[in-house]
Every structure is written in structure tokens, then in C-alpha cells.
Amino acid sequence: MKIVCTKSNLVKGVSIVSKAVPSKTTMSILECVLIDATTDIIRLTANDMELGIQTDIEGEIIERGMIAIDAKFFSEIVRKLPDSDVIIETDESLQTTIVCEKAKFNISGKPGDEFSYLPIIEKDESIEVSQFTLKEVIRQTIFSIADSDSNKLMTGELFEIKNNMLRVVSLDGHRISIRKIALNADVTDKKLVVPGKTLIEISKILSGEAESKVNISYTSNHIVFEFDNTVVVSRLLEGEYFKIDQMLSSDYDTKVRINKKELLNCIDRATLLVKEGDKKPIIINIGDEIMELKIKSQIGSMNEEIMINKEGKDLLIGFNPKFLIDALRVIDDEEVTLYLMNAKAPCFIKDDNETYIYLILPVNFNAAG
Amino acid sequence: MKIVCTKSNLVKGVSIVSKAVPSKTTMSILECVLIDATTDIIRLTANDMELGIQTDIEGEIIERGMIAIDAKFFSEIVRKLPDSDVIIETDESLQTTIVCEKAKFNISGKPGDEFSYLPIIEKDESIEVSQFTLKEVIRQTIFSIADSDSNKLMTGELFEIKNNMLRVVSLDGHRISIRKIALNADVTDKKLVVPGKTLIEISKILSGEAESKVNISYTSNHIVFEFDNTVVVSRLLEGEYFKIDQMLSSDYDTKVRINKKELLNCIDRATLLVKEGDKKPIIINIGDEIMELKIKSQIGSMNEEIMINKEGKDLLIGFNPKFLIDALRVIDDEEVTLYLMNAKAPCFIKDDNETYIYLILPVNFNAAG
Structure with a gap:
């Protein structure tokens, strides 16, 4: 194999597919990036068997072929090359030379046919959203997945297509x-549970442009994201997701409108008094026009008042x-609305159209404390 | 005690003195910042017994007094306050309230008289350099102090005043x-060994302005840096520093002029092939007009050529x-000159006036490798 492409194209491509290289594995072939130039395009692929990413980069194929190269070293070498054309060439013994201007690297590759290609997915159906929307939706929900594996489904996110x-x-x-977004086409109802890791990695690759689209297709086992020259394929999590609709209620006895930044800054200051792992609650006293926030720990105490609009x-x-x-x-609005029932019932933070809903359970506290 | 000062003044002052708060100590008073408002100025002090820093901040003293407060919490609280006036008030039981707009913190302080004041230094003599120069000189030398304590003197830097x-x-x-710099006044010859830690911390505080001066005074046990409203006092390291003059030689058999950035980038790329702790040398082959650099490790090999001017x-x-x-x-010059004798003798990188000299010992290598 012999190919030529610019350093910047190579850096961009390797950086995209590297998101699917596992940080720990016993199978050294999974630590590789596959450079496939067996056809008319140069395609980079990485695949940890749960998540696979491929991306096509511009360049010239002088001699067809393919090679798998350790992703970490390849990425570091490419990044440090001068900003110029890079020639990658392999010989029969899989020795790979990377030449850029007067710098010449020589590293061993692995045979490309040992590499696990991405599964070929029969696309049942698909939806389309902008890169911006997908990136935002992930950012606005990913923080509340569970990080432990004690309940596997909690480590993923439900993608529910309905009406x-x-x-x-x-x-x-x-x-x-x-988070709820409107789709621009008629699609069949469907529920998928996408691994949190897939969403975290994909949101790092998405450009976030509003004009650029992501095509999302799926089967019962896989989800495929296609955008720019990149394809991301991920397994889905198996099992039925939690029934959340019965936990959502539109009843409330207290409704509070409040400046988001003031509230956030105040709670942020209060957490200074709480050490990591310490479970001190912040106590919120909602009165007419004023919300008082209090926290007390071994370190000290803090209280602050914020003007509100209460019903x-x-x-x-x-x-x-x-x-x-x-x-x-993660809420972009300047003002937010809190809906509350009593000290034991969840608090809802949501906008009028329910494009976002955040349900937070309260905690018990000693009112005298 | 009751004082009022702006958040920004307080943040700046606490950030300066916090450099002298030890990260680990069994004496909890050392983890504190002393706020001393017993006279007409508000003075913050921290002191880990080796290094002490005090700085005066602008503000109003409503009631004189002093208090020692945990530096970490105080600094975090102050940083997160709204950008407004901050009132700090203590009562007889050392409870300290910090009020800023509607936020009110309450933490316990410690009596100020438990605090170790900075030693009072009888200044024998002093020199003056700009903040810019001191900061640069530290940056350009600090990387080659030894980090282990096996030889205490190697963890410091020699400040030698001569002619x-x-x-x-x-x-x-x-x-x-x-690094060598000219002084603007007549001073007595003197040798001091300043702890590396002191220099690292002081260079974080120095503004780096060329117009602003640092006064450096010293006794046989202490060195004092005074600049802006800040005083830094450090113990000196005891003992006689290494005789370096006999290691410096102006003889050479090979002299190379080379573009600094090209050389640096090339060596930087070569180190990609060297894992942490692995002691693979970079092999430099100096010929007429061309310097070839080679490195070889288990990961692979690399070579590159750079144009040079050789004598x-x-x-x-x-x-x-x-x-x-x-x-x-750390060298700012576009081109550097290397002076070499043979494969066993040190290499010198220095400018014509010897304002900087970097001596580097070569390593043995297998020429066949």
C-alpha cells in the first residue's frame, strides 16, 4: 500500500476514529486503526466491538492495499509531523514508513484482514436531525445516566420515536x-436504548453545525449515525427501558419563576461547604417573592436570598x-420555572412546551439543622 | 475585626499568599491565611516555615483585629462570590461571617496570635531586577534542578553575585x-542557594512586567523578594554549592549553527518512539551542512535531516x-549554536555573550544499533 494525503486530513480522520479505540483491551488488533485503500477511497476504521467508527479521508492512492497500525502511536506521530503531505507506505513484511518532508518514521503494522470490519447493517428505517441538535440533546441529558453497571439500562439513553x-x-x-424534538418526516414509532459511551464519543465528533445533517438509522440490535464522511455504528442495549410516563405529573402546588444564573451561582457557592462524598442537602425555603437557600456542614454555613415570582x-x-x-x-433559558408539590415529591424544571423536563427527587433533611 | 474590600482585591491577595500554604501538614494553623487588620492596612500572610508570603490589599478597616482562616475554603469562597464588595467580620468566638450582596457564609476561624509571622530580616544588602527578568531567569533554569532530595543543594538554584x-x-x-544578567549598581560579591520551590512559587506571582522592579535582599539564612505590595521571605539552603567553573570550557572541535525550531520539533517527534522511563538516546550525526538525527526503540525507528552551518x-x-x-x-533565539568536543564530552548550547549556557552530558550508545 502507498498513499499520500495532507497532514491535516490525516490528523482529523485519525482523531475521529480513535474515539472507538478501547483504552484497555487484551486484543492488540483492537488498539489499531485500519487504513483501507483497497478500493478508490482511503478509509480509516476503528472498532471496539461495541462501537465502531469509520471515516473517509481525501488523498491519493498510489498502490492499493491495507494495514492496521497502533492507533495511539500513529495518532501521536501524525500530530507531530510538519504541516505538509504525508506518504504512508507498507512492504510485504508489514513494515510501515511514514514520510513527511525530511522526517521518516518506521513502525510495524498488522495485517488488515485480522481487523474486525464494522457490521453491515440492513437499515430498517431512519431519521434525520442536525448535528447541532444531536450534540445539544446529548449534552442536555448525558449527565444523568448512571455510571455504574449495576443496572445496565441506566448507563444508556432511551431514544423514543413516537408521533x-x-x-x-x-x-x-x-x-x-x-429532551424532545420534532422530526421532519413520517416515521414508525420505535424505542432504542443507546449506550451512554456511544453518545459521549459521538458528541465529541459532531461538528455542532446547524446546517449539517446526521442520518440516524437502526435495527433492533444496532444504531448507525452517518454525517460528513463518517459512519458510527453502535450496538444497542438490550431490555425494556423504564416506564417513565407514570413518573411525570403536571400537577403542582407551588410554581416558581427564577433567574437561572442567580440560582445556579448561589447553589454553586453553597457546594463549597460540602466535601466530596458528603451528602449535605441544600435547603430551599420558598416564600412570597423570596427564595432562601441554606446549607450547613462541618466546615460552616451559608445562606442567600433570591428574588422569585411565586404562585x-x-x-x-x-x-x-x-x-x-x-x-x-445545561438549560439555555435566562429564566426557569420550577414546579413543586410537597417536600417528598419530585421537583420539575421544565419549559412551557416541555422541550426539556428535568425531574429531581428531593432529599430528607432535619428542619431544625 | 470588620473589614470591607472588593472581591477582586481579595481574590488577588489570597491567590498570592496561598502559594505559601503547604499542601500537606500536620499543623492546621499553617493551612490558614492570616488576615491582619490590627494597624491601618489589611495584610494577608501565609507561612509554611520555609517560605512565607505577605501582601497588602486595599480596603476599609471598620474594626481593627485579626483572624486566621483555612486558606483553601477561604480562597474558594471568595472566588465564587459575586463581583462586589465583601464584608468580613469576626466575633469573640472567632466565628467569621463573609457577606457579599445577599450571600452570607459563616465559618470558624483560628486566633491570629497562633500564627507564625514572617521572620524579621535585617537586610545586609540588596539587588534590583525587573519582574520580567526574574521571571524569565527562573523559567530558563528551573527545569534542571534535581527533584529528589538525595542531594539537597541540587534542589535549589545558585544565585551568585560577582563583579x-x-x-x-x-x-x-x-x-x-x-543565566547571567548585569546589575545596575555596585554590590558586594555573594553566593546564595535558593530553594527551587521558592523560585517556582515566586515566578507564579511575578507579573512579568519589564517596568516593575523586584528588590532582592538577603542575609546568610534568608532571601527576601519585595515587589508590588508583596513580600516573599524564604530560607536559603545551607552548604557550599558545586564548583561549576571547572566544568565549563570554551574549547571545541565542532561548532554547529542550527535553526532552533526545526531542531526542537525534530527531537520532539523522535521522543514519540520512547516510552516513559525508557532511556533510548537520540543519535546525532554531524556532517558538512547536514545533521542527521536518529532514534530507534521497540516501537519503531525515526530519522530526519536538518540543514546546518558547521565548523x-x-x-x-x-x-x-x-x-x-x-x-x-526556553531559548528565545531563532538560531542556536552548539559547541562539541567529542562523543564523551559535554555539549554546550550558548550565545556569544554567554547570557545563557546549557551544558548537557552525552550518553553512550551502540553505534551499530
Whole structure:
């Protein structure tokens, strides 16, 4: 194999597919990037058997062939080359030379046919959203997946297609995050549970451009994201996702409108007094026009008042401050609305059209403390 | 005590003195910042017994007094306050309230008289350099102090005043870094060994402005840096520093002029093939007009050629690539000159006036490898 392409194209391509290279594995072929120039295009692929990414890069094929190269070293070498054309050439013994201007690297490759290609997916159906939307939706929900594997389904996100709407849901037992977006075409209803890791990696690759589209297709076992020159294939998580609709209620006894930044900054300051792992709640006292926030720990105490617009009853309620911070951080609105029932019922932060809903369970606290 | 000052003044002051707060200590008073408002100025002090820093901040003293507060929490709280006036008030039981707009923190302080004040230094003599110069000189030498305590003197830097020149020297057994600057006044010859930690912390505080001066005074046990509203006092290291002059030679058989950036980038690329802890040398082959650099490891091999301007003999010599990189990174010149004798003798990188000298010992290598 002998190919020529620019350093910048190569860096971009390797950086995209490297997201599917496992950080730990016993199979050294999985640590490789496959450079496939057996046809008329130069295609890079990485595949950890759960998540696979391929991307096509521009360049010239002088001699067809393919080679698998250690992803980490290949990526580091390419990144440090001068900004010029890069020639990659392999010989029969899989020795690979990488030449750029006067620099010449020589490393061993592995045979390309040992590499696991991406599975070929029979696409049942597909939807289309902008790169911007997909990236935003992931950012606004991914924080509330569970990080432990004790319940596998909680480590993924529900992608639910219903009535030409896409609803993305994550939950971890203490809170639920929901984002809803309208689809532009008629599609059959469908529920998929996408691994959180896939979504985290894909959101790093997405350009975030509003004009650029992502085609999302799926079978019962796989989901495929196609955008720019890149294809991301991921297994789905098996099993039935949690029934969340029965947890969502539109009843409330207290409704609070509040400046988001003021609330966020205040809770952020309060967490200074809480050491990692310490479960001190922030106590919120909702009165007429004023919300008082209090926290008390071994380190000290803090209280602060914020002006609010309230409808309904007064309420004293406690929360894990981190959960409030996580939700408030990803909301772009200047003002947010909180819906509450009582000190034992969940708090809902949502907009009027319910394009986002954040459900947060309260925590018990000692009112005298 | 009751004082009022702006958030930004407080943040700046706390950030300066926090450099002298030890990260680990069994004496909890050392983890504190002392706020001293017993006179007409508000003075912050931290002191780990080796290094002490005090800085005066602008503000209003409403009630005189002093208090010692945990530096970490105080600094975090102050940083997250709204950008407004901050009122700090203590009561008889050392409870300290920090109020800023509607936010109110309450933490316990410690009595100020438990705090170790900075030692009062009888200044024998002093020199003056600009903040820019001191910061640069530290940056250009600090990388070659030894990080282990096996030889205490190697963890510091020699400040040698001689013939109205200040020479700053560091060495670690494999290399020596020297920077020389002219002083603007007549001063007595003197040798001081300043702890590396002191220099690292002080260079973080220095503004780096060329117009702003640092006054450096010293006794046989202490060195004092005074600049802006800040005083840094450090113990000196005891003992006689290494005799370096006999290691410096102006003889050479090979002299090479080379573009610094090309050389640095080439060595930087070569180190990709060297894993942490692996001691593979970079082998440099100096010929007429061309210098060839080669490295070979288990991962692969690399070679590259750079155009040079050579006087004297050809030479094949090996170096630890890290040592070359460290020196080249801190040199600001576009071209550098290397002076070499043979494959066993040190290489000198220096400018014509010897304002900087970097001595690097070569390493043995297998020429056949």
C-alpha cells in the first residue's frame, strides 16, 4: 500500500476514529486503526466491538492495499509531523514508513484482514436531525445516566420515536432528564436504548453545525449515525427501558419563576461547604417573592436570598445541590420555572412546551439543622 | 475585626499568599491565611516555615483585629462570590461571617496570635531586577534542578553575585543551566542557594512586567523578594554549592549553527518512539551542512535531516532527547549554536555573550544499533 494525503486530513480522520479505540483491551488488533485503500477511497476504521467508527479521508492512492497500525502511536506521530503531505507506505513484511518532508518514521503494522470490519447493517428505517441538535440533546441529558453497571439500562439513553417526535431520556434513580424534538418526516414509532459511551464519543465528533445533517438509522440490535464522511455504528442495549410516563405529573402546588444564573451561582457557592462524598442537602425555603437557600456542614454555613415570582403554597424542601446544578447548567433559558408539590415529591424544571423536563427527587433533611 | 474590600482585591491577595500554604501538614494553623487588620492596612500572610508570603490589599478597616482562616475554603469562597464588595467580620468566638450582596457564609476561624509571622530580616544588602527578568531567569533554569532530595543543594538554584553580575545556576548531575544578567549598581560579591520551590512559587506571582522592579535582599539564612505590595521571605539552603567553573570550557572541535525550531520539533517527534522511563538516546550525526538525527526503540525507528552551518570536525554523538528539548524550549533565539568536543564530552548550547549556557552530558550508545 502507498498513499499520500495532507497532514491535516490525516490528523482529523485519525482523531475521529480513535474515539472507538478501547483504552484497555487484551486484543492488540483492537488498539489499531485500519487504513483501507483497497478500493478508490482511503478509509480509516476503528472498532471496539461495541462501537465502531469509520471515516473517509481525501488523498491519493498510489498502490492499493491495507494495514492496521497502533492507533495511539500513529495518532501521536501524525500530530507531530510538519504541516505538509504525508506518504504512508507498507512492504510485504508489514513494515510501515511514514514520510513527511525530511522526517521518516518506521513502525510495524498488522495485517488488515485480522481487523474486525464494522457490521453491515440492513437499515430498517431512519431519521434525520442536525448535528447541532444531536450534540445539544446529548449534552442536555448525558449527565444523568448512571455510571455504574449495576443496572445496565441506566448507563444508556432511551431514544423514543413516537408521533414524529424524538424523545431522549436518561435517568439514574434520583432524577430523570428528558429532551424532545420534532422530526421532519413520517416515521414508525420505535424505542432504542443507546449506550451512554456511544453518545459521549459521538458528541465529541459532531461538528455542532446547524446546517449539517446526521442520518440516524437502526435495527433492533444496532444504531448507525452517518454525517460528513463518517459512519458510527453502535450496538444497542438490550431490555425494556423504564416506564417513565407514570413518573411525570403536571400537577403542582407551588410554581416558581427564577433567574437561572442567580440560582445556579448561589447553589454553586453553597457546594463549597460540602466535601466530596458528603451528602449535605441544600435547603430551599420558598416564600412570597423570596427564595432562601441554606446549607450547613462541618466546615460552616451559608445562606442567600433570591428574588422569585411565586404562585401557590410556600414550601421548605431539600435537594442534593449537584443534581440542581447539573440540570441548570445545561438549560439555555435566562429564566426557569420550577414546579413543586410537597417536600417528598419530585421537583420539575421544565419549559412551557416541555422541550426539556428535568425531574429531581428531593432529599430528607432535619428542619431544625 | 470588620473589614470591607472588593472581591477582586481579595481574590488577588489570597491567590498570592496561598502559594505559601503547604499542601500537606500536620499543623492546621499553617493551612490558614492570616488576615491582619490590627494597624491601618489589611495584610494577608501565609507561612509554611520555609517560605512565607505577605501582601497588602486595599480596603476599609471598620474594626481593627485579626483572624486566621483555612486558606483553601477561604480562597474558594471568595472566588465564587459575586463581583462586589465583601464584608468580613469576626466575633469573640472567632466565628467569621463573609457577606457579599445577599450571600452570607459563616465559618470558624483560628486566633491570629497562633500564627507564625514572617521572620524579621535585617537586610545586609540588596539587588534590583525587573519582574520580567526574574521571571524569565527562573523559567530558563528551573527545569534542571534535581527533584529528589538525595542531594539537597541540587534542589535549589545558585544565585551568585560577582563583579556586579547575577549568575543563576541549576544542575542535576546530567546537565547545567546558567543565566547571567548585569546589575545596575555596585554590590558586594555573594553566593546564595535558593530553594527551587521558592523560585517556582515566586515566578507564579511575578507579573512579568519589564517596568516593575523586584528588590532582592538577603542575609546568610534568608532571601527576601519585595515587589508590588508583596513580600516573599524564604530560607536559603545551607552548604557550599558545586564548583561549576571547572566544568565549563570554551574549547571545541565542532561548532554547529542550527535553526532552533526545526531542531526542537525534530527531537520532539523522535521522543514519540520512547516510552516513559525508557532511556533510548537520540543519535546525532554531524556532517558538512547536514545533521542527521536518529532514534530507534521497540516501537519503531525515526530519522530526519536538518540543514546546518558547521565548523570543525564531523561527529557522531548521543543524547537523552529530553535534556535537549528542555534547554531548547526556553531559548528565545531563532538560531542556536552548539559547541562539541567529542562523543564523551559535554555539549554546550550558548550565545556569544554567554547570557545563557546549557551544558548537557552525552550518553553512550551502540553505534551499530
